[in-house]
Amino acid sequence: MITEQEVIGLNGDEAVAYAAKQCKVDVVAAYPITPQTIIVEKFSEYVANGEVETEFITVESEHSALSACVGASAVGARVFTATAANGLALMHEIVYVASGLRLPIVMVVVNRALSSPINIHCDHGDSMAERDAGWIQIYTEDAQEAYDTVIQGFRIAEDERVLLPVMVMLDGFFISHTLQNVFVLPDETVKKFVGEKRNVPEIEIMGKRVKLKLDPSFPLTIGPLALYDYYHEIKRGQAEAINSSMEIIKKVHDEYSRVSGRKYGDGVLDSYKLEDAEIAIVCIGSAAGTVKSVVNEVREEGLKAGCLRIRVFRPFPADEIRRILSGIPVIGVLDRSLSFGGMGGPLQYEIKVSMYDEPKRPLIMNYAYGLGGRDLPPGTVKKIFYELNKLKGKQKPKETFKFIDVRE
């Protein structure tokens, strides 16, 4: 049954803080960085007003923030943090520790370009740099989805079959600072959905069933050495866990949509008018809103255009993508980050690999856009659609990767 919901004006950061509050997190450890700061600001307000019982630790750097989260999560707490750009880069060491220890931390990354040069605006370079770190990565399209995804994030992360940290992305400023009418679930509903307390699973050690957490009643060591004797197996276990989380991500999304009435595609991929499409743009994040509206516009002009938004980037939904995109002859992949010295943007790689086994591979163009917060105006998207349309039935052009809206 769909729950009745209140509508409140929130920007993306506020929506995230609101969701974290409703999820009754035990510990938040964070360090401020634009454009994430509002999350910290809002959360400290909740703490100060006694609206939450969370231990809010204002540490002295992001490295300490995620380290404190790891410590708290290891004793069984529900833990939340948020960061952006250089803050995430500084966390890098601990990003791997969190996933390697299978700690269900939820972290919001408000996407911002990495230095140098110094820039505070949006691109995906920060979270893309963590794509191999073993976290589930979900990119959202607007403040509403950011709110919904944080709530889903705890359920996914803490699921006994998953036990992995979840990174929820929202585009800096475009989502984080843009006010939107956000439907919020009642506190009770969220509490029921995520569970009042984190459910710490039991494991069997020396013939005894114990909770997998630091607890003096059965002392454990978390994070010791595993060399060539076990490291290989542990990493394989981690790889299998993240791959099999796909089903749980979908299930949690479905269950949530039954409560909230909101759906984001199948929870993994968000397809827009792709059924009969001859050209398609694949993208991530807030750009999808613009692309979808341009799809409508160019469809009126006779182009058979569509859009595929990748919501879940890790685990990467290669099979589903292949099924959805097969038969579309020309595809344009929009990348809001680069892989310097590589052969295009990171999203493009994933799409190309996904399509490799297709008997009739599509022509895939790759566009780098919006670095350091440069806007993606509808006119640009329209130009891309017309370019893709022209390529139908043509040979692959010499250059398939280009920068758009760039000064020479």
Add this chain to the structure above:
Amino acid sequence: MNGLIEAGVTHPLDKYLRREMIPHIWCTGCGNGVLLNCFIRALRELNLDMDKIVVVSGIGCIGRISGYVNLDSFHTTHGRPIAFATGVKLANPELQVVVISGDGDLFAIGGNHFIHAARRNMDLLVICANNFNYGMTGGQYGPTTPLTARTMTSPYGNIEHPFNLVHLAWASGAVYVARWTAVHVTRLTESIKKALGKKGFRFIEVITPCPEIYGRYNRMGNALEIMKWLRENSVIQHFTDPSKVDIEIGRKIVVGEFVDKEKPVFTDLIADLKRKVKDRLEAESKRTLTKI
């Protein structure tokens, strides 16, 4: 302001500023402007070769200073200016390397670099604009926020004990330590001049008003009122025991010079070591040659 520049009107300090970057981004009444002013005055009064000075800053409101000085400068990442500056100094020991950064930058995220550079007696002048909070990100409390002070993240008063930066610098091994406020413009300028004339790890803390954020949270009034407050609430007591100059609400801020001593400097020690090792290797190779 820009109109005057176009009309060709110049100021004696103009050559020290990148005029195309002015007006700066700092709020009206911000202490950072005072610090910048004192710094470039010190340079002019010493008539130092501008090509031999490098300003390194981290991230924060004060960090923008590296874009305003008409010198070689380096706007680094948050917390790391001392580490970058160490590299600059070691690669070219001829340069006078000055780090100008914030309390958050130098003592929260970058605290480790500070104590180790001081311990090694790295030849750097570090000037900290201490506004008691993270100004740039909206005024969260940090490692210098006095107990009970209100900030964005401590609406009911700060419960964390702050660093006494003078004591920290002393304990870490700095050879020159001073503290001034934005009202002590002449003394601050003289102090910067003195520090520029010394070698080794030198540290100057400057209490800078942040009327827009810290001032607002703590109802300190407008910029002028904060300056008045600073004048009335600070006392000059040179060479007071560094452990006794904590900054506490309700107590006067002790300013002055606290340390002024000499100690072998890292860059000299490393040059010495290099010379010694080279001499030994040369002597050894001569010996081997004679044997052959």
